[in-house]
Amino acid sequence: MDGDRRHLLLWFFAAATAVKLLLIPSYRSTDFEVHRNWLAITHSLPLSEWYFDETSQWTLDYPPFFAYFERFLSFFARLLDPKIVDLHKGLDYSADSVVYFQRITVIFSDLSLLLGVYRLTRKVETLKRNLICVLVVWSPGLLMVDHVHFQYNGFLLGWLLLSVSFLQDGRDLIGGFLFAVVLCFKHLFAVAAPVYFVYLLRHYCWAGLATGLRRLVALGSVVVAVFAAAFGPFIYNGQIQQVISRMFPFGRGLCHAYWAPNFWVFYIILDKGLAFTLRKLGFDVQVPSASFTGGLVGDSSPFAVLPQITPLTTFVMVLLAITPCLIKAWKKPQPGLVGRWIAYAYTCGFLFGWHVHEKASLHFTIPLAIEYPIKVLLLLLHSMVMWLGFTALYSDEKALKEKEGGESKSKFEIGCIEKGYLIGLVLVEIVSQFLHPYFLGDRYAFMPLMLISTYCAVGIMYSWIWQLLKILT
């Protein structure tokens, strides 16, 4: 039975790998050059200069474990083609060797995702397990971002899933250890740190004075050890200030160039709307000098009417949003629900965070580029497989319940509102991708983006509220 399961998981992974291999020559974003530059920095320079080097504009801004990871990869890169890791000659290098090398490292590093999913679904029954496999291993978002745009998210998410799987098994120490490791790879994952902290404290360390204290010390020392391994050399060199400033560049604006579909989209639109109305009504409303995507410049606010948003504000909002989850975790820490809470924490982080990257829409200047149908097909395929899987799952359970003589649960149905929303999504895409350029050309160029961002933000808010309700009840 276990062999059968491993078989299927490997099958899905292999099929996904085939698609990833075919995506090797596709569009690459600047993130490709970013990672190549990091290979060069970590290979050619001593540790003390990693966070100071400015040969290229793509400076190192991930925590040290990721830098060590790049150092590890750079060893192989140099064997393949020394020019890849050359700090100066390798700038904007785009020969076949570097493309294939980097793409294949992402494909290989996805093995950690495979491991994470495997461990997470060990105790789940067949059909559900297959569904989860498909959802994760075949996630179109991951495929587009990791294997087209270029990033290493699959690798990192694998570690996170591994950590969650250990928590669900009740093995909190290892779960905490792995989370600390993930944090030292990419600090973005720190959004779920409050949940981890509260959960581990309550579930692991709340066991009587002696055991509790012992466990607290154990957990604490493990976490400190991980951080020491990562940041130790930099603290020793007295560079920790530089490292932190690189990791948290608050010089950037509230929104990324392409607005992520989060809460702030509504805030911005409300602000613009109010400004427009108030101006019409005769009030004197200043046009803001700063922009949303630019950095914080002194005291000037990019908002015309509504109060300014600072990084601190977003931090507080995120924390507030996570609070119901923390309260639940504190009152009754259950291993089975911890995954849900962590997912919720990340949703909040996305919804209310500062300078959230959306990395979801890949805009091409050339319409009808081949990557566009690939994206659409991936999404359609994923949705179709999900729909087939879920209906199969529910009809399965219904059949089972009917056999046992119990009440049958409701079928898996997509409600009217939801169906309407999905159809609207298709319409929004058609309008912004095809109709707008055709009819309006370059005028109001921000409109399609705003439309997509707003519409998707609605959907994500809906998902957030649904998650919140699930947690509270």
Next chain:
Amino acid sequence: MPKKNHSGDGTAAPIDTWWWLSHKGTTTSFLCISLFALLIRSAVSMFPYSGAGTPPKFGDFEAQRHWMEITTNLPAIDWYRNGTHNDLTYWGLDYPPLTAYQSYIHGLLLRFFNPDSVSLFSSRGHESYIGKLLMRWTVLSSDALIFFPAALFFVLVYHRNRAKSQVAWHIAIILLNPCLILIDHGHFQYNCISLGLTVGAIAAVLCGSEVLTCVFFTLALSHKQMSAYFAPAFFSHLLGKCLRRKNPILSLLKLGIAVIATFVIVWWPYLHSVDDFLMVLSRLAPFERGIYEDYVANFWCTTSILIKWKKLFTTPSLKFMSLAATVLASLPSMVHQIFSPSNEGFLYGLLNSSMAFYLFSFQVHEKSILMPFLAATLLALKIPDHFNHLTYYALFSMFPLLCRDNLLLPYLTLHLLFTLIYHSQLPKTKASSFSFTNFPGYVFLLRTHFVISLVLHVVYLTIQPPQKYPFLFDALIMILCFSYFVMFAIYTNYTQWNFSSHFRSADKEKKQI
């Protein structure tokens, strides 16, 4: 519960892990798999096409672009005629009129978005990102609009009265045809149109609508003359069916009229004079190019290592010899179908006649393996083991071509994908009385074949051939593939013959009862 299949001998077969894919019906699973198939096609489209960046002649891509240029700028009657604007030595049209019409429609699309790519004469050798993109879109759309619906039609008809557990596997095998994807979406051709029309014709035969069959097949022939590889099978099956009717002459007449009517409609611009008609025909059969070109795994090319055909015989005599050989090779299957037509036998007949043409015909290209391979995909459920090997060797026979096109990565990936799909759900075969595996040493032979082919893959990519024999490795690949194709053809011909004895004995039993 996921359905458990209990076979008769008491052991539980593995749980049907794919039932969730087909539980909503054939059409839904077809839709799902076709999304994946389109995804793979789009991804392969990103790779280079034939003749990319190689002036002055370039390759098939340039040929297709040139045809779009010619058809959008000149009147129909001039398309096949040598003239000041239409230099036939530079990729002159050598497919029948339906290809020309299709080029015209696609040419209009190209002209709308990127006029430079099809402007008369100045667009020769035109290579640009948007040009490639638009051309790839034309192949993708042709595939989606013609081949996919035809495949759905076939699958619905074929699986009408069969257990539904194997439908999804069969759909995946047909739609994820690695040879077709690599040639159409990699190398760049429009085989999907003629093959799609052929599949439509085949489905119509299985349906029993013979007039539709004739229409579709004539259209396929009018798109690419290579569809004639299937002609003996269609002809013999339909003849056999008609002879069993109450009024054979009337049935034959009906079909004949359907064929002629379709033919006249498609070829209309060229039927105003005999000269025009012959002009087109002469372009379709370029006998001056010789009996074979490059290194294709068919009889003439492989045996030319020992018998120098081109030196020993003149072209007209070689023409006659190849015609005779082809007819002889396809005769058994034709005779079988005329005397005992059946749907299953028809499918085998397609495979046998196309294989016979591939092995013995005049001027066969490596890409022509697509024809027998298509027939094999339709029959895959019946001959799964042999189909598996055929896929491997069909792809291998195109390996040198794909390497020249820089399509090595898609080649390897599609191999991987095919293996995954094939093994996702192995169809159960009834043990047949005749199987090569019963022959001693066959399995050993097959394994040795396989090992040699793996070695050849590596050798071809890494080692330089000796100066004296620059095509040594191509020749070795050709010999290996040819030997497998021959074994395969013997097996399928024998199986088809077996059919008739099975039916005849079944008929006799019925009469006795």
